[in-house]
Amino acid sequence: MGNDMRKIMSKKIKDKIIKELSQRYQPINHCFLVNYRGMNAATLNNFRSYLKEGKVKLNVIKNSLLSQAFKDINTLIDGPIAVVYSTETDGISTAKRLNTWTSKNKLPKIKGGYFEGTVVGSQDVKKIAKMPSRKVLLAQLAGGFKGPTTRLASGLSEIITRFVRTLNQYSGT
Numbered sequence: 001m002g003n004d005m006r007k008i009m010s011k012k013i014k015d016k017i018i019k020e021l022s023q024r025y026q027p028i029n030h031c032f033l034v035n036y037r038g039m040n041a042a043t044l045n046n047f048r049s050y051l052k053e054g055k056v057k058l059n060v061i062k063n064s065l066l067s068q069a070f071k072d073i074n075t076l077i078d079g080p081i082a083v084v085y086s087t088e089t090d091g092i093s094t095a096k097r098l099n100t101w102t103s104k105n106k107l108p109k110i111k112g113g114y115f116e117g118t119v120v121g122s123q124d125v126k127k128i129a130k131m132p133s134r135k136v137l138l139a140q141l142a143g144g145f146k147g148p149t150t151r152l153a154s155g156l157s158e159i160i161t162r163f164v165r166t167l168n169q170y171s172g173t
Helices: 003-024 040-055 064-067 071-076 089-105 120-131 134-172
Strands: 028-037 058-062 081-085 109-115 118-121
Touching: 003 118, 028 089, 040 058, 040 089, 064 071, 064 081, 064 134, 071 109, 089 109, 089 118, 109 120, 118 120
Parallel strands: none
Antiparallel strands: 028 081, 028 109, 058 081, 109 118
């Protein structure tokens, strides 16, 4: 009877953890999975600190729970997996931070993840890291809108100036 009770309690606890994980990651539009095999505790702590400086979090979660919470990307879950994500920065900034570390340190190995509604592989994460940040993209977009309107305003101003000159010439004669 004792073992059965433990199994029931264990199942209830697991279900609660899976529900909590799903709720935690649901509002986030990106997360990347990394295999941290080969990293000792000190290196993993340094990695976590480096991510934290960029407002990025790292969670180590048991694979069986992770695969149930992340059904769309559970094919990426093998070996010791950690989830890298941020609630304070965009996915591009998170990917840049992750890619910078892995380029210098070779570990952890990027497995892939979830970005803007799409499951991505490890090479996709590296491509995302090379994209300009959201702030830069917005500035480029604003600059793109500013150019034509500035030229239009300048052209209209020139037409009005010519019209006024023409009126002044006729009124002066």
